[in-house]
Amino acid sequence: MLQQLATSTAPYKIYREWAQTLGPIIELSPNNSGKVYMLGTLKVTLDLFDKRSLDFSSRPRFPMAELLGRHENVGFSYYNERLKSSRMLLSRSLSPHAVQQWEELVQNDVNALLLKMRHDPSQLWPSLQQAIQSFFMRLTYGEDPGPEYYRLIKTSQAYTGAALRPGRWLVNKYPILKLVPAWLPGASFQRWAREGKALYETLTHEPFLKVKERMSAGIAELSFVRNCLQLRHSGDVKCDERLALTTAGSILNAASETTSSAMLTLIHALAADERLQARAYEEIKTAVGAERLPSLNDRSQLPFINALLLEVLRFNPPIPILTHSNTKHTEYGGVTIPNASTVYANVWSILHDESHYQQPGAFIPERFLGDMPALDPRKVVFGVGRRACPGRHIAEALLFTYATRLIALFSVETDEKLEFDTEFNGLVSTPKPFPVNVIPRSSSSQLWDLVSR
Template sequence: MALLLLALLALLALWGLLRARAGTPAPAPRWPPGPWPLPLVGNLHLLRGAQQDEALMQLSKQYGPVFTVHLGHQKTVVLTGYEAVKEALVGTRQELAGRPPIAIFQLINRGGGVFFSSGPRWRAARQLTVRALHSLGVGRAPVADKVLQELRCLMAQLDSYGGRPFPLAVLRWAPSNITFALLFGQRFDYQDPVFRSLLGLVDDVMVLLGKPSVQLFNLYPRLGALLQLHRPVLRKIEEVRAILRALLEARRRRTPPRGPEQSYLDALIQQGQGKDPEGLFTEANVVACVLDMVMAGTETTAATLQWAALLMGKHPRVQSRVQEELDRALGPARLPRPEDVHALPYTNAVLHEVQRFITLLPHAPRCTVANTQLGPYLLPKGTPVLALLNSVLLDETQWETPRHFNPGHFLDADGRFVKRPAFLPFSAGRRVCVGESLARSELFLLFAGLLQRYRLLPPPGLSAAALDTTPAPAFTARPSAQALCAVPRLQGR
């Protein structure tokens, strides 16, 4: 009997030890409501391909601002409207700072880089990028001088057309070259074959990333790999990598180990030469970081400047009012400076409205890095979350005329510029765009400088109303290929 009692006590002790080690069981997830999924396709039949974001906003009217959809077999939470997006991106702090493993970007950067990485790799890359941009003068006079230098080069290029139609894509050259100057420590002549090759490859990659075949690959990676749907993108990416490796090696040969940083490459090189016990700045990750900065830095600002010019051609009265303000504040000859933004409230409002109206990147997926409480819902670790930025920039509770181009959204009754909390084109929270400060300054100086010098008009025989503001099919909402005329103007007339 005594032996039986001892055995029972031993079993109870062992059970208690195992229970203590196991800890408290994880609480059951509480998912937001959403449409019932079909086998294999989930809710893809409800999303209408190229108009996926609009379809998701329509679903929010039925299921609320926070709801669940099944993208194939992947259970995903969607956030719509300013309040839901702000609460998630800002209120959750660290919990929503991850990226889900998107198949095509996993192949492109193998979990490295600045934008589609997560965890220690992402934190290290982001911290280095923020520090490097600050040390290079972003937001201060050194970079402003580079932007104005590039503005003069762009004006010379536009002058060569003599007021005749020029391709809208020419406006990509200046913002792209500013990015390259910061990344590589040198600007390129517009006819330089390396410059032209990089721009052409970035353009090809952005178009390919927006194709339905790549979206299918992301949803069904095994099927996509079998059908080789990812190959066209990877071939172009490898061409970009070859150029970046050559630029990196050339920079490495002339960069002293502990000299002052003159470029983003210098910062990466010096970081790689120091102690790196966790292998966060291997050669592959250095190239991944530069690749991310090239792709994002050239596409976003360049596309926004093209949209701004196109919308000025589309809205001549708005353009005239901007130019009247520029003439009053700057006169006929003085180029704009960053500090002039306070004296140009209408110009500033127009540029903000361009960014709100176009929604260049409708969403960038996040991922919960821990079990996350989101209002009444509990999302398990690893849940993909789509915060629809276009639903914020088109939120009827935040904007008076969300579907119309209206600079008055950013002006008070006295014509003073007004910040709007729902203006989130750069996202928010821990994953806010690392280049936001650069993009804001760059866009303001280029936009104001171009409108100070030129009247932007449709080509002969085409009315302003006929200019096409339908986004071209691509990864971002870039404008379709078309032409404008840049006619030199006499300030004040």
């Protein structure tokens, strides 16, 4: 998703303050691609992004990102037929029903991560981030390409970040400059974009071609790409090879930072509140016992864990601001939103709105229990309308499996009084590092044999 907001601080908190005096739709200063609005409440967000989703499902235009080829990436794509086909491919592999096919991968990868945490607890942060990247690469291509690939992904992300930086590129202001040939003096931006695009092409082509080779040899493991190519051959979904390639190439970036952020918020909550952790552990011990590891089938028996995960998503929504653009001139509540405006929705503000949540700044899973549970954060945290996150079911499955097994096997502790602080890179809000120890529970020794199998 494209974002053109200040980074490092938490601008969504500032926009929330503004909305309290200026109202639920604020017009911000215009950017290169036209007018900019910030939606601040659940009602306006649903009225525009959901009820009028046909008109509000595009993304703002960034010519520099186009030069890098990013408009083919699902999250950046404008609303068009190709996007719909990409989303169809994603849905075929990631719908609630289809998610079952990844259960073994989820369990094995969560176990591998827990073993790593046991052997080297000091490396919790990098272990977690690497394990999540590796999981999504294996889901997408059936194989983990190794550390060099992730290093290059970081470089490619830096190109994307730079392409979106406000005010950095004249071509974002004057799209006609896209046509300037690279050899002209002053066209160094074209050469820079060419390098960035070539790197991105390599990163999406190589693993894709490997799946094709393994399929020809009849040895391809289950993967998103294998599923896409099988659907293409059966004629079941209208899809050319380029579409399968670019859709697959959209998964890692969209999936890994968001999911890592939620897992880190969970670890923070467990470390910060012993009482909460004890209640979660008791629930698992009672419902699952000490002889087997929790699995997705236990979901309905673990209401407190489910509430805990909802509170994780509410307390620190991984994507605190949605970025849409409209394809139709709109009048709403006395405000005129011209065609092709950038329209942000402040998810963080909705999830910290006192009219939905008492004491919104406190971490209280119990708010989702009982006869009158608070508003389910999934109404907005995975997006709204036709651009809502296609990966939400696998994200929830991974989070549930990780949370239950972590709590069953470890006591998460800290020696300090923890504050919660985040880093916002313009798209994802991630908890800043905090001191934490993960100590294997002596009462769970039997379970470790199952994890190592």
